[in-house]
């Protein structure tokens with residue numbers, strides 16, 4: 001079998017970093033994309049960052065359709081399944097994102113199994129770990145924790161990530177497939193081109209004043225380079241089978257993210273957005289389901305255990321400040337000019 005790696009959703013923010021790192025290591029990569037234009041986008045990234053585009057070939061397929069999966073996984077030693085819907089705005093239905101997320105994951109795993117791939121690494125999320133649990137400031141969330149889909153305080157994206165990841169573990173158990181998951185916090189860090197993913201778009205929105213007020217929320221932040229590297233180490237590491245790796249460089253408030261972004265580029269970020277008082281969020285929660293979800297998040301910190309990332313994969317994650325600054329600088333370079 002060749003050393004080829006299948007990367008699904010190769011045109012995504014995180015996946016482009018994975019493809020770039022693999023190609024720089026001389027590993028041939030097959031990427032799945034939704035259009036020929038997206039494949040060109042990935043090749044352009046490889047050229048721009050001095051990596052050989054000849055090591056990358058692309059196939060078009062969709063998470064919601066059966067066609068193309070077997071061909072995609074053929075002759076691949078590993079599958080890195082990153083593709084999943086990650087919209088900047090949540091849909092109205094709690095389960096709306098589940099079909100592409102879960103069924104796409106099952107298609108990827110089934111193709112990997114039939115092709116005899118050695119390991120599958122699924123890009124999950126901390127959203128599949130810490131939603132819907134009671135507020136307990138002393139609690140540290142770790143690889144044994146699973147979000148509670150039945151909770152009213154869980155957003156549709158987190159539902160989709162939880163259901164998809166649990167479906168993957170079900171298949172791995174049933175067929176003895178070697179599986180690891182990477183569970184990143186909010187992923188920031190440099191973009192490789194001007195096509196920003198959802199998480200990078202949040203920072204772009206701050207600069208464009210499309211986020212006018214900042215609620216008192218705190219979240220973990222991961223650097224995209226650490227997230228990409230974690231996939232590549234987990235794919236080959238003998239002790240990574242059956243493990244879930246949280247990637248986070250630490251927790252920060254939304255206000256401190258905005259302050260770091262402003263320090264990195266005072267011109268783009270201008271005056272700080274006003275704080276949104278938590279009492280207002282709680283009052284609004286009575287009439288708005290969106291604010292009800294936000295109300296479950298304000299004034300609490302969900303701390304994350306990154307011991308498996310450090311001890312098994314040997315990765316010391318970059319700090320949130322490095323991730324924020326490098327993202328701001330890359331947006332300036334590719335988008336704001």
Ligand code: NDP
Pocket residue numbers: 008009010011012013014015033034035038061062063064082083084085086100123124125126161183184185186187188196197198199200
């Ligand atoms: P992007 O939106 O940049 O990437 C998502 C990828 O999934 C894109 O390549 C997209 O294709 C593809 N995709 C979405 N829907 C479909 C579909 N129906 N069929 C085929 N492909 C599809 O986001 P990220 O790179 O940030 O996300 C990658 C993964 O990381 C996702 O699984 C996400 O849930 C997870 N994650 C992300 C975090 C973050 O903060 N960024 C945090 C934790 C987890 P296209 O390019 O054509 O749109």
